[in-house]
Amino acid sequence: MLLSTATTSILIVAGIFVFLGKEGSPFLAKPGLKELISTRWMPVSFQKESFGILPLVTGSLLVTALATLLTIPFGVGASVYISELARPVEREILKPFIEVLAGIPSVVIGFFGLVVIVPLIKTCFRLSTGLTALAGAVLLALMAIPTVISISEDALRSVPTSYKAASLALGASKMQTIWRVTVPAALPGITAAIMLGMGRVIGETMAVMMVTGNAAVMTASPFDSVRTMTATIAAEMGEVAFGSDHYRALFCVGIALLLATFGLNMVAQKVLKKYRMG
Amino acid sequence: MGSIDKHIKAILVTGLVAAVVAILVAGCSKQDDKAQSEKRYITIKGSDTMVHLVSNWAEAFMKKRPDLEVSVTGGGSGTGIAALLNGTTDICASSRKIKDKELNLAIQKNIHPNEIAVAIDGIAIVVNPANPVDGLTMQQLSNIFTGKSLRWSDIGGPDEKIDLLSRESSSGTYVFFQEMVLNKQDFTQAAKLLPATSAIIQSVSSDKWAIGYVGLGYAVAAADKVKIVAIKADENSPAVMPSEKTVKSGEYPIARPLHLYLNGEPKGTLKDFVDFCLSAEGQKVVSQTGYVTIQ
Numbered sequence: 001m002l003l004s005t006a007t008t009s010i011l012i013v014a015g016i017f018v019f020l021g022k023e024g025s026p027f028l029a030k031p032g033l034k035e036l037i038s039t040r041w042m043p044v045s046f047q048k049e050s051f052g053i054l055p056l057v058t059g060s061l062l063v064t065a066l067a068t069l070l071t072i073p074f075g076v077g078a079s080v081y082i083s084e085l086a087r088p089v090e091r092e093i094l095k096p097f098i099e100v101l102a103g104i105p106s107v108v109i110g111f112f113g114l115v116v117i118v119p120l121i122k123t124c125f126r127l128s129t130g131l132t133a134l135a136g137a138v139l140l141a142l143m144a145i146p147t148v149i150s151i152s153e154d155a156l157r158s159v160p161t162s163y164k165a166a167s168l169a170l171g172a173s174k175m176q177t178i179w180r181v182t183v184p185a186a187l188p189g190i191t192a193a194i195m196l197g198m199g200r201v202i203g204e205t206m207a208v209m210m211v212t213g214n215a216a217v218m219t220a221s222p223f224d225s226v227r228t229m230t231a232t233i234a235a236e237m238g239e240v241a242f243g244s245d246h247y248r249a250l251f252c253v254g255i256a257l258l259l260a261t262f263g264l265n266m267v268a269q270k271v272l273k274k275y276r277m278g
Numbered sequence: 279m280g281s282i283d284k285h286i287k288a289i290l291v292t293g294l295v296a297a298v299v300a301i302l303v304a305g306c307s308k309q310d311d312k313a314q315s316e317k318r319y320i321t322i323k324g325s326d327t328m329v330h331l332v333s334n335w336a337e338a339f340m341k342k343r344p345d346l347e348v349s350v351t352g353g354g355s356g357t358g359i360a361a362l363l364n365g366t367t368d369i370c371a372s373s374r375k376i377k378d379k380e381l382n383l384a385i386q387k388n389i390h391p392n393e394i395a396v397a398i399d400g401i402a403i404v405v406n407p408a409n410p411v412d413g414l415t416m417q418q419l420s421n422i423f424t425g426k427s428l429r430w431s432d433i434g435g436p437d438e439k440i441d442l443l444s445r446e447s448s449s450g451t452y453v454f455f456q457e458m459v460l461n462k463q464d465f466t467q468a469a470k471l472l473p474a475t476s477a478i479i480q481s482v483s484s485d486k487w488a489i490g491y492v493g494l495g496y497a498v499a500a501a502d503k504v505k506i507v508a509i510k511a512d513e514n515s516p517a518v519m520p521s522e523k524t525v526k527s528g529e530y531p532i533a534r535p536l537h538l539y540l541n542g543e544p545k546g547t548l549k550d551f552v553d554f555c556l557s558a559e560g561q562k563v564v565s566q567t568g569y570v571t572i573q
Contacts, residue, residue, distance in 0.1 A: 044447035046462030055467070114477075119484065128441045129485040131470055210477075213470035214446070225470050235446045235473060238357040241383055242364070 020258060024251030027051075031245055036252055041216040041227070043236060043246045051249035053256060055216040059133070059226035060202055060257070063212065066137030066222055067144060067201045068194065074141070075148030075197065076183075076190060082149070083156040084178050102146035110207035113139040118211055127223055131213030134222040139207045144197035151196060155189020156182060188271050195268035199261050205230035229257045317368070317547045320348045324358020324371035325450050326475060327399060327493040328536055331567045332371050338563055339554050346547055355450030362539055363387055368548060370539040373399065373450030373493075374457075390542045395535040396555050398570040400520040401455060402497035403532075404479070404504040406486045411435040413508040413517040416531055419459050422489065425466025430487060442469040443478050443490035451475075454534050455491055479504060491532075494520050495568030525570045536569070 027036065031051065038052030082094055117138050122130030159182050167177040183190070205228075213225030214235065233250055240247045322332055329352040336348035350371075353361075358370035363384050376384075376391050384391050403419065405411060411430065414422075421427040422440055431437040444465055445452045456465060472478050478490040483503035497506050497520070508517035511531045524530035544552045554560050561571040 040467065042464050042467070044453060044456070045464050046456065047464055114480075122485070128439060128487045129470075129481065131481065209473060214472070215468055215470045217467050225468075227471070235471070236448060238353055238360065238448060240356075241360060241380060243383075244379070 016258070020251055020255050024248055024255050027245065027248035027252050031249075036249070039218055041232070043240075043249065049245065051245065051252075053229070053249070053253055055218045056227055056229045056232050056253060057256060058218050058220075059212075059216070060228040060230070060260075062133050062220065062222070062226055063136045063140060063208060063228055064198055064202045066134060067140035068198055070137060070141035071144045071148055071197055071201075072194060075145045075194070076152060078145070079149045079152040079156060079190075079193075080178060080183065083153045084182065098146050098149055101142070102150075104143075106143065106204060107206045107210075109139050109142060110210035113207060113211040125223060129213070129225075131211060131225055132223050133212055133219075133226040136208040136212040136226070136228070137222065139211060140201040140204055143204060143207070144201050147200055148193045148197040151193035152186070152190040155186040155193065158189070159185045188274060192268045192272040195264050195271070199264040199268065202264065203230060203257065203261050205234050209234055229253050233257075318346055320346065320369065320547060320551060321367045322348065322350045322369040322371055322538075323353060323361045323367040324539075325355040325373040325536070326352040326445075327373045327449075327451055327495075328371040330495060331397060331536070331564065331569055334563045334567050335551075335555050335560060338559065339551055342554070343547075343550065348551065354446065354448035355453075356448040359391075359539065362391060362541065363389055365389070365541075368540070369551070372537050372539055373534065374453045375537070376539065391539045392542055392544070394538045394540070394544075394552055394556075395572055396538050396552075397536045397561075397564045397572055398525055398533055399536050400494040400525040400530050400533040400570065401451060401458075401491050402494050402520045403489065403491050403507040403509065404482050404497055404500075405489050405507055406482055406484075407503075407505045408486050409435065409489075409505065411507065412505065413510060415510045415513060416459060417512070419509070420461060420463070423455070423465055423469065424460055424463050425468060438487045441485055441488040442466065443481055443488055444469040444471050445475070445478070445491075446471045446473055451491065451493065455532075458532055458534070459491075494525065494570075498568045522565065522570050533570075535572070 035051055036053055038050065039054045040050040040052045041055050042050040078094075078098070082091055086094065113135060118130035118135050120130070121127065121132060121135050121138075163181050163185055164177055167181040168174070172180070208228050209231035212228065212231065214227045214231055215225040216227040216232075217224065219226065233253055236246070237250055240250060322336070329350060333350045336350050340346060340348055355370075355372040355374050358367065358372055359376055359380050361367040362370040363380065370391075376393065381391065403414065409430075411433065414433065418427065418433045422433070423442060423444070427433055427440065429437060429439055444455075447453075452465075456462065470481075472481065472490075475492050475496050478492055479496065479500045482488045482490050483500070497504065506519065508519045509531055510517045518524050518530045520530045520532070525533045538552060538555065540548060540552070556572070561573070564571050
């Protein structure tokens with residue numbers, strides 16, 4: 001009984017891979033891989049439909065990278081405070097709130113972003129519109145921070161007390177001990193936490209779709225609009241004719257996305273495992 | 279022994295799951311059969327532009343026929359046509375004509391889309407009320423949305439960047455605009471694709487240099503938040519504001535018929551609904567909702 005429930009998840013993952021591959025792979029045969037790695041995504045056209053997923057990949061990467069940059073200082077800072085410096089009372093208050101943040105549905109965060117963050121970014125940076133990659137990144141950081149906090153807090157807590165005691169005994173101050181001993185010792189765990197957070201970020205759809213403007217351009221500027229892989233699938237899947245090139249291309253986008261999250265999770269698991277052994 | 283036990287249990291569980299799935303599937307198909315014979319419940323899916331109109335029709339129709347239920351959902355004309363082809367909706371509301379590609383697919387699936395024009399819609403071009411530009415030619419519009427004109431100064435406005443807003447490519451308005459205004463050229467990739475008409479109105483009302491296109495009904499309803507631009511068919515023609523009169527007379531150049539699509543000839547309650555839409559009463563709903571009647 002338990003065996004079958006446990007193996008179901010393996011079967012499902014394998015099934016998803018097989019299914020995506022089956023629906024997406026004919027695209028590689030006909031329009032071909034070259035079409036897929038071009039820079040123009042124009043699926044509805046009277047001239048020539050183009051299915052270059054590069055702008056979507058770079059869009060997802062830009063938003064994810066920005067979100068990670070925002071997540072690291074907040075996530076790591078907060079976890080250090082909660083595990084090392086906070087008094088028990090503070091911890092009692094902080095922890096539940098962070099957990100509540102983790103539980104907010106993404107469409108609610110997206111709505112909050114549309115009404116609050118987008119106009120805020122527009123005024124702060126004097127832009128003509130706030131529908132930018134940065135707006136998406138801010139929302140994603142909000143969603144990733146709780147994950148990063150709770151996993152890195154675990155990592156920090158499992159640093160042996162003897163390390164800290166030794167450092168303090170040698171005359172190091174509390175701050176020196178935290179930044180030079182505890183954090184470095186917990187670094188693999190913190191890295192894994194950040195990577196798991198990124199895994200959540202890259203797969204997030206609804207909030208990003210509402211605030212990034214969804215223009216399929218290749219850009220490195222946080223103040224431009226971007227179209228992410230997830231938003232593309234969500235926006236276009238409902239409309240697409242079953243079995244068309246567009247349909248297959250969307251499955252290829254799905255495969256790219258799955259590989260990205262899968263890769264991130266694998267690396268994170270490896271790092272986490274290594275640190276538990278050590 | 280224990281491991282054999284486990285295996286037996288695993289098989290039992292798998293069997294149970296399979297049984298449940300089978301029952302669910304059977305239940306669904308049974309419902310389908312029932313729906314086909316009686317049709318007390320009509321589903322209409324498609325164009326976001328038409329959601330207002332179709333819901334108003336549905337409401338008025340259900341008042342006359344309390345024994346029937348009509349459910350209306352949006353999602354875009356493409357979504358509606360896909361649903362019609364997949365047999366998940368009775369009627370598809372579409373703000374564009376069905377494409378040849380979709381028609382071929384329909385024939386493959388043994389579905390015969392039947393097109394019925396029910397109203398006319400003008401597409402309004404909207405800008406921020408603070409924007410001094412109040413008239414554009416079709417050529418200028420096409421240049422803006424294909425990315426040839428990047429700044430308002432290119433078309434006689436201030437030296438500011440044009441912020442382009444479009445609907446998602448699943449929208450019938452997107453395809454119609456592309457065909458009618460851009461002469462089938464592609465939209466520039468820099469255009470922001472927003473998921474709904476309301477998002478375009480919202481962005482145009484808050485971003486000073488934005489331009490977007492929405493159905494006339496929506497633009498009229500949001501007249502306090504956005505400015506509607508008058509359109510000239512070419513350099514020498516007069517600038518025309520979209521209105522019921524100018525759309526019907528054909529003076530306003532960006533207008534389109536709105537359709538309902540059914541599988542084959544309308545029968546039974548579906549026919550009652552379509553007839554209602556085309557009746558004087560149904561057409562009154564059309565003008566009340568901000569669209570233009572078909573006759």
